[in-house]
Amino acid sequence: MADKDRLSEYAERYLDTVFRVALNAVGSYADAEDISQDVFLKLLRQTKPFESEEHVRNWLIRVTINESKNLLRSKWRHNESFDDHAATLSFDSPAHSELFYAVMALDDRYRLPIYLHYYEGYSTQEIGKLLRLPKNTVCSRLLRGREKLKEKLSEV
Amino acid sequence: MMMQQDYHDTFENVRASSTLRAKIAALETEKAEKRTPAIGRKVLLAAAIVSLLVLTVSATGFSSKLLAFFASRSEQQMDEGLVDILETGIRDLNIAHTIDGYTIEADTAITDGRTAFFLFHITAPENVNLYEQVQNGDTLALSSINVSSSALGEQGTLWTIADDGDAMQNTMDLVCRLQSVEGALSEENTVSFRFDNLSGNFLNETYASELKEKFGYVPKMIDPNLTEQDYDAERLYQTLTIASGLWEFKLNVQNCTAPAVEFVHEPVSCTILYNDQDTLIATGTPCHIDLSTRLLSVKVTPLGLTAEFDKVQDGCYPTNPFTIVMKDGSTVEIATSISVAETQLNIAFDTPIDPSQIDHLALSDGTNLYLTAE
Numbered sequence: 001m002a003d004k005d006r007l008s009e010y011a012e013r014y015l016d017t018v019f020r021v022a023l024n025a026v027g028s029y030a031d032a033e034d035i036s037q038d039v040f041l042k043l044l045r046q047t048k049p050f051e052s053e054e055h056v057r058n059w060l061i062r063v064t065i066n067e068s069k070n071l072l073r074s075k076w077r078h079n080e081s082f083d084d085h086a087a088t089l090s091f092d093s094p095a096h097s098e099l100f101y102a103v104m105a106l107d108d109r110y111r112l113p114i115y116l117h118y119y120e121g122y123s124t125q126e127i128g129k130l131l132r133l134p135k136n137t138v139c140s141r142l143l144r145g146r147e148k149l150k151e152k153l154s155e156v
Numbered sequence: 157m158m159m160q161q162d163y164h165d166t167f168e169n170v171r172a173s174s175t176l177r178a179k180i181a182a183l184e185t186e187k188a189e190k191r192t193p194a195i196g197r198k199v200l201l202a203a204a205i206v207s208l209l210v211l212t213v214s215a216t217g218f219s220s221k222l223l224a225f226f227a228s229r230s231e232q233q234m235d236e237g238l239v240d241i242l243e244t245g246i247r248d249l250n251i252a253h254t255i256d257g258y259t260i261e262a263d264t265a266i267t268d269g270r271t272a273f274f275l276f277h278i279t280a281p282e283n284v285n286l287y288e289q290v291q292n293g294d295t296l297a298l299s300s301i302n303v304s305s306s307a308l309g310e311q312g313t314l315w316t317i318a319d320d321g322d323a324m325q326n327t328m329d330l331v332c333r334l335q336s337v338e339g340a341l342s343e344e345n346t347v348s349f350r351f352d353n354l355s356g357n358f359l360n361e362t363y364a365s366e367l368k369e370k371f372g373y374v375p376k377m378i379d380p381n382l383t384e385q386d387y388d389a390e391r392l393y394q395t396l397t398i399a400s401g402l403w404e405f406k407l408n409v410q411n412c413t414a415p416a417v418e419f420v421h422e423p424v425s426c427t428i429l430y431n432d433q434d435t436l437i438a439t440g441t442p443c444h445i446d447l448s449t450r451l452l453s454v455k456v457t458p459l460g461l462t463a464e465f466d467k468v469q470d471g472c473y474p475t476n477p478f479t480i481v482m483k484d485g486s487t488v489e490i491a492t493s494i495s496v497a498e499t500q501l502n503i504a505f506d507t508p509i510d511p512s513q514i515d516h517l518a519l520s521d522g523t524n525l526y527l528t529a530e
Contacts, residue, residue, distance in 0.1 A: 016170075016171045019172040019176065036172060036180070037180065069228060072228075089170065091166065096166040100166050100169075103166075114163075118160050119164055
């Protein structure tokens with residue numbers, strides 16, 4: 001990174017985002033932590049300067065998605081339950097907890113577009129660029145993901 | 157329905173742990189010292205017992221980009237049997253042409269003679285953002301690419317932008333899926349690709365501003381709230397040339413060696429759905445009718461399925477009657493289904509499968525076909 005002293009600043013601002021993207025991409029708390037570390041290590045080694053804050057955010061999310069895909073392709077995954085992280089994962093209400101577990105039970109192809117759209121506020125076209133998917137595919141995944149989430153929540 | 161606010165509030169509570177924050181803070185002091193990630197440490201510990209598969213893969217986890225593409229499309233992790241089949245079947249092409257700094261490389265391909273996948277890698281000059289250029293409007297403009305083949309036709313052709321594994325904006329992978337319009341397998345397939353200019357969809361900024369002023373937003377290429385009379389989508393999203401030239405490839409690809417698995421050992425009487433073309437043409441409404449026939453053959457390869465029926469009625473084309481049920485209980489997603497000569501059906505799978513892992517084929521009339529049935 002051109003200015004190494006900005007790492008802590010970027011971590012303060014974007015670590016939660018990177019962690020959430022990774023968590024939604026791979027569905028594992030421990031894997032998401034590993035990916036977050038790797039992403040910030042890559043940021044530290046990044047030599048090209050960023051043009052803007054938006055550039056940094058997009059770069060971090062893109063690299064997180066790439067790292068997540070690499071992990072999903074590998075056979076080496078953490079075997080864990082979210083209950084192992086109950087101390088860190090605490091929610092304001094049972095409804096939020098139910099929603100979180102319902103989202104995590106979704107297939108990852110639906111989970112990540114939903115997160116990028118509903119939390120990060122990306123448009124379907126922007127998600128298409130980040131995930132390198134046609135916009136129509138993003139739209140159909142959002143639609144199916146919402147339907148599946150609705151089904152899961154009605155089962156609770 | 158899920159409320160956006162609920163979703164936002166829920167994930168607001170999901171944050172990196174203090175342990176992770178401490179590890180990130182430590183990175184700065186390590187001055188980017190090479191770190192062995194936790195997963196990597198596990199790999200080292202288990203290195204003595206890992207399979208040959210892991211030892212032969214590249215840094216991206218797979219021995220070829222096409223294999224990585226299939227893995228990225230699979231809902232489930234590919235098992236080693238399927239990876240072996242694909243690694244054996246994928247052919248390296250490695251033919252590249254460069255015009256004005258734009259290189260298109262025919263990278264790899266796999267075919268069983270009826271369905272084929274070709275992966276192309278595009279490298280543009282460093283200052284070019286291919287993703288921005290080709291996707292700015294709606295979708296990649298691929299109308300300028302012509303595909304021709306003696307057996308593999310344009311029917312069922314699908315282009316997909318694949319993740320090329322790097323974060324570079326000037327490189328892109330494209331995967332083309334082709335499906336045969338003929339029933340017979342050929343030993344070798346020659347397919348020609350002509351990239352007649354590289355084109356992308358561009359937003360007409362001036363017209364976009366006009367429309368934004370008029371409607372309060374820039375309409376999509378297909379906007380459900382507006383009609384064709386409200387705006388000219390083709391003027392808004394113009395197809396323009398990114399790079400001029402003719403990148404031409406004539407590719408010979410041998411069929412993969414994975415044998416086709418036959419599920420029919422003697423003719424099976426069954427009832428299947430047929431598309432009633434006469435009703436479709438007369439009314440414009442699809443009409444399916446039940447017809448009795450005999451199933452003479454069902455062959456499954458990693459890439460697709462071919463079925464042969466008795467001819468039962470002129471002008472009728474079979475609709476896919478099969479559900480492929482794997483041993484783990486999952487079903488196989490069908491990408492395209494093409495009727496050939498009224499009595500044959502060519503089906504391409506969305507992602508390759510290991511035919512030996514099929515439990516049975518379920519027909520729509522309740523008949524089940526088993527691999528080991530005699």
